[in-house]
Amino acid sequence: MTDAVAGERTRDRMIRIARELFAKHSYEGASLQMIASAAGVTKPAISYHFRTKEELLAAVAAPAFDDLRAYFDALNTQHAKAARRRHAVAGYVDLLVRHRELMFLLVEDPGAAASPVIHDRMTAFSDELRRLFVTDWTDLAEQVHVTVALGGLRDAAASFPEVPDDDLRLHLQAAADRMLARPLRRGRTPTSPSTEH
Numbered sequence: 001m002t003d004a005v006a007g008e009r010t011r012d013r014m015i016r017i018a019r020e021l022f023a024k025h026s027y028e029g030a031s032l033q034m035i036a037s038a039a040g041v042t043k044p045a046i047s048y049h050f051r052t053k054e055e056l057l058a059a060v061a062a063p064a065f066d067d068l069r070a071y072f073d074a075l076n077t078q079h080a081k082a083a084r085r086r087h088a089v090a091g092y093v094d095l096l097v098r099h100r101e102l103m104f105l106l107v108e109d110p111g112a113a114a115s116p117v118i119h120d121r122m123t124a125f126s127d128e129l130r131r132l133f134v135t136d137w138t139d140l141a142e143q144v145h146v147t148v149a150l151g152g153l154r155d156a157a158a159s160f161p162e163v164p165d166d167d168l169r170l171h172l173q174a175a176a177d178r179m180l181a182r183p184l185r186r187g188r189t190p191t192s193p194s195t196e197h
Contacts, residue, residue, distance in 0.1 A: 008051070014046060014050070015033055021035055023105050023109075024136040026110075026112070027109050027111045027115065053116055054116075054117050058117065060102065060105075064095070064098075064102050067099065068125050075183060076185065088132045088133065092150070093153070097168055098156050100161070103157045103158040106122070106158075130146055133180055133183070142183060149176070153172055153176055153179075
């Protein structure tokens with residue numbers, strides 16, 4: 001094995017262990033020393049690959065961000081609105097299941113979610129994601145519906161760690177189909193609560 005291959009495997013192991021320890025102890029609670037010990041390396045060895053813990057968090061999130069970018073790029077080739085929406089729903093569910101450990105970290109750990117390497121990119125991706133499902137941004141009812149649906153699916157993906165991937169995907173897809181398969185009918189907006197007694 002070459003030094004480059006060995007170094008890449010060590011780096012990958014650090015990322016995997018960091019993801020596990022961030023989920024178990026929180027981003028703030030898992031120190032670089034804890035990660036180094038669990039990986040069987042020294043703390044300077046961690047610092048050789050990642051200058052800061054924030055860089056390590058960015059590496060943990062990188063595969064999900066790469067998959068998100070590929071997801072949006074693939075959808076840009078879909079021209080039929082109905083087909084694009086179906087692919088957007090199915091693709092979103094697949095992303096949530098594939099990266100459910102990261103979803104758990106972002107939902108359950110405010111420190112990780114607030115980190116600039118996560119927060120700024122997630123905000124941009126969230127806006128881009130909503131635009132896949134909302135075409136008329138003047139329609140507040142649709143905006144609220146889509147925002148609740150997307151956030152609820154993300155939270156559900158993080159809330160059932162004991163459920164196998166295939167089962168979780170099945171149930172998330174069913175929920176997503178009910179909430180996002182078609183836009184709300186135009187002209188239907190929530191009515192104000194009655195003031196009559």
